[in-house]
Amino acid sequence: MPRVQSGVFGRLVVRLVLVSRWAMVPLFIGLAIGLVLLVVAFALRLWQFAMQLTTLSETAVIMELLTLLDLVLVGGLMVIVIQSGYENFVERIDRREAPDSPAWMTRISFSGLKLKLFASLMAIAAITLLKALMRLETDVSETQVRWLMAASVLFLAAYAVLAFTDRFTHGGDEG
Numbered sequence: 450m451p452r453v454q455s456g457v458f459g460r461l462v463v464r465l466v467l468v469s470r471w472a473m474v475p476l477f478i479g480l481a482i483g484l485v486l487l488v489v490a491f492a493l494r495l496w497q498f499a500m501q502l503t504t505l506s507e508t509a510v511i512m513e514l515l516t517l518l519d520l521v522l523v524g525g526l527m528v529i530v531i532q533s534g535y536e537n538f539v540e541r542i543d544r545r546e547a548p549d550s551p552a553w554m555t556r557i558s559f560s561g562l563k564l565k566l567f568a569s570l571m572a573i574a575a576i577t578l579l580k581a582l583m584r585l586e587t588d589v590s591e592t593q594v595r596w597l598m599a600a601s602v603l604f605l606a607a608y609a610v611l612a613f614t615d616r617f618t619h620g621g622d623e624g
Contacts, residue, residue: 473538477531484527491520508583515583519576526569533562560615567611571604 498505498513505513532550536542542550578597581589 470539473534477535477539480527480531484524484531487520487524487527491517491524494520512580512583515576515580519573519580522569522573522576526566526573529562529565529569537562564608564612564615567604567608571601571608574601574604 494513495517498517502510532542544550574597578594578601581594581597
């Protein structure tokens with residue numbers, strides 16, 4: 450197989466491929482803006498919850514807390530995608546210029562990132578299922594709960610397969 454880098458055209462293709470990673474930057478900036486909007490939505494939801502706390506039933510309080518927890522998990526998922534995505538696809542972050550960056554950013558591999566993302570998605574799915582189970586008597590059908598349970602089982606099975614294959618292919622040395 451001939452090398453692509455030979456000749457002017459080949460060098461141009463390689464340069465274009467290397468520069469194309471910078472097209473991801475606006476996407477990461479958009480996610481960062483989305484994270485700020487999520488923080489605003491969280492603050493508004495927390496404020497509304499605090500204002501209604503004395504009139505809510507115990508079940509309603511739990512539901513509100515689960516909703517806040519859901520927002521936190523989505524925010525954490527966004528942080529993982531933004532920071533590790535930038536590092537994996539655009540460029541390494543110079544830790545001397547960013548001393549407050551999380552320590553895990555220097556240790557996480559792409560394989561470890563996939564597992565963290567999947568674990569976050571499973572937690573979000575589990576909270577959604579729990580909320581549905583709590584609303585089963587009022588406004589959620591048994592069919593909807595069955596579908597949520599099936600989705601949760603599928604997430605768990607897929608996570609187990611992913612973890613097994615990563616452990617098998619990398620010998621457990623991935624972070």
